[in-house]
Amino acid sequence: MTLWILRRLFQAVLVMLAMTVIVFIGVSVIGDPVEILISPDADQAERLRAIAALGLDKPLWQQYLNFLWGALHGDLGRSFVYNEPALRLIGQRLPATMELAVTAVLLAVLLGIPLGLLAGLYPNSALGRLAMAGSILGFSLPSFWVGLMLIMVFAVQLGWLPSTGRGATVSVLGVPWSFLTLDGLAHMAMPALNLALGNIALVLRLTRSGVRENLPMDYVKFARAKGLSPIRVVFVHVLKNIMIPVVTVLGLQFGSTIAFAVVTESVFAWPGMGKLIIDSINVLDRPVIVAYLMMIVLMFVLINLAVDLLYTVLDPRVRLESAE
């Protein structure tokens, strides 16, 4: 078990290493940050000084090795633009994105599973059909468009919800959080729903097909033949079997939700990591881009690890050791 976790972490380090190489080469191919960062009026001496200060005078491989050396010491470089450590920049934005993504996944669970159960248990009911039809929209409507529509309806027309920003925040452990204030929650409602829409649809359909698949199974009939109540049969016997695929997908989706909150954050001007990375790409702020992508990779690996561990709880037939 411990060996298995260590192995997974080692793989994560390799993936992150590969990521840094790709990003280093990629960013240097796209363009020269110097052209963007240094004012065109600067004279040659100023330019050279600035380039040397950013460490861009050295060949790429040497810059890369310097970066690796720094990374080993927990320093992922300073942002070219903000002149702050890239990690700190991301760390400042991380909580905003995290609370948005966590809320979105919670919404997906709290809405998707009950609706999916409904659609699975009563496939011919009006509500069940409606849920299925709605899930197709949830999949296929582009996220940015839905975001704009939400703003149009709830912020502009009805004026119920604020359209941008995080609203009032409360500081806990030195980190500002929106979900602790009513105003913050009002600000979060639309972006979270927007981000959750695709996940809700996904969880709904997974749950429904799981129910349809499991209901005709012998173990369900046997549970009924034991005289159990329908509630226990559905919520203990069937649901536990369904949770296996749902947890897998949700785990994978959680990573993507964080990584691709970019669109939602842009639409709702939510000051999270997504907005930071878009701005950084625009000005070729390499240290921030690299640090962000490494964070995302690490997060994906950790989430997958958590999902695999959760598997053993949900499905006793899964043995991690056998993966060795």
Added chain:
Amino acid sequence: MNEPTLVVRDLATHFTLRNGVVRAVDNVSFSVDRGKILGLVGESGSGKSVTGFSILGLIDPPGHIAGGSIKFLGRELVGMAERELRGLRGNRIAMIFQDPMMTLNPVLRIDTQMIETVQAHADVSQAEARRRSRDALGMVGIPSPDERLSAYPHQFSGGMRQRVAIAIALLHQPDLIVADEPTTALDVTIQAQILSEVQKLAANFGTALIWITHDLSVVAGLADEIAVMYAGRIVEAGRVESVLDRPLHPYTHGLIGSVPSRNRRGARLRQIPGMTPSLLDLPPGCAFRLRCARATAACEQDPPITAPGDDRLLRCFHPQLDVAA
């Protein structure tokens, strides 16, 4: 106490499909006495499992009980409220299924699945429910039941799983157990063990048993009475020795003839010609007549139920009285 545990009269269970009504069980009548074992025999699709599920009220749409009566210890089960039926299921009437690999929930531990059954019908503490579960496991011959309680189904072999299922059925010492081909999926040595356990248990607790099977040799060794089903109807019934020694219905004859035997070594196995008819499209009259060598024009009418002596029931115009099996 002389009243039979279960009396089924003219039971009809139909499945309403888009292209017609399937009469899966059609005017079936039988009864089972306390401590007795009834073997319900027939080919696949003859309606024997549906009969079993009808007794437990576990027929799902599009199926429904279209008529008849099922009296269990004097109480009418047909039309009984679901709530009341649920109180009987797993409690007074238990069921054992065919495939032990499929009947236990793979993601729940054995103790969870047993304790929930105890607590569904008895207001007892967790510890007491666990104790009863352990005792039941011990009774069906599972070694070190205390440890095995915390195991998952996949940690048991097929035979052991079927024992667990039987233990679950026995938890409340039911008056009736419906066993739907419970040994079909097991190998013969395990089958023999389980048969003898079940026989013992039925005798000890006075439990009535309906043993649904297609295997005549199992019925011969186990059951007191036998009912042979064909296309949703009972075509012949009676005491096991009597029916197996002197089968009257040509179908029963064919079934017995299909059992491989040492006495006919080397000879070609006999088989019943043709196939079970589709229940959607049953011929009028006797459903077996198209496969029957003795069929005549008379068989196009429904054969009435006759009683050719010593507790025998028969549904045939041309019983095979000359025995040459």
